[in-house]
């Protein structure tokens with residue numbers, strides 16, 4: 109989209125639907141995503157754009173974003189944290205997988221419940237949430253993968269219930285971490 113000079117809502121609405129689909133092809137479900145993106149851009153401009161939306165309180169802005177067709181909690185929270193710089197913790201599949209494997213959660217709690225766990229355990233800081241989430245994503249991609257996680261070289265191994273149930277063939281001496289990952293209350297299950 110950068111190559112096509114198509115990175116802001118006005119430009120996105122100016123390009124043809126075919127070109128927009130072409131730009132999104134590598135992301136999968138590109139037709140649906142193109143439709144939803146155009147819909148969101150129309151809504152965003154009608155709402156007054158960034159400056160108008162930035163003046164909204166976080167809770168109201170989140171509710172408004174969630175009312176836009178095609179915007180779910182994760183997408184709304186991505187926008188709130190990364191674009192509007194609000195202290196909202198983003199929950200994604202990586203976060204859920206790590207929390208399950210470390211047994212910070214039992215079963216499959218709702219998005220909101222898992223979000224509350226992080227938000228109640230960590231200081232309400234945009235930069236912290238931003239970095240914490242980015243580190244979870246890196247960890248999930250490089251170590252805590254869905255299939256065949258690389259537990260033998262993971263610093264969280266000594267705190268991890270998953271690896272106790274599925275011990276790696278070659279446990280690493282690296283693993284001396286304790287169980288506490290939060291600055292407020294330590295780990296807990298919900």
Ligand code: SF4
Pocket residue numbers: 206209210251252253257258259260262263264265268269270271
């Ligand atoms: S020990 Fe394995 S399952 Fe546990 S957090 Fe690390 S990579 Fe994930």
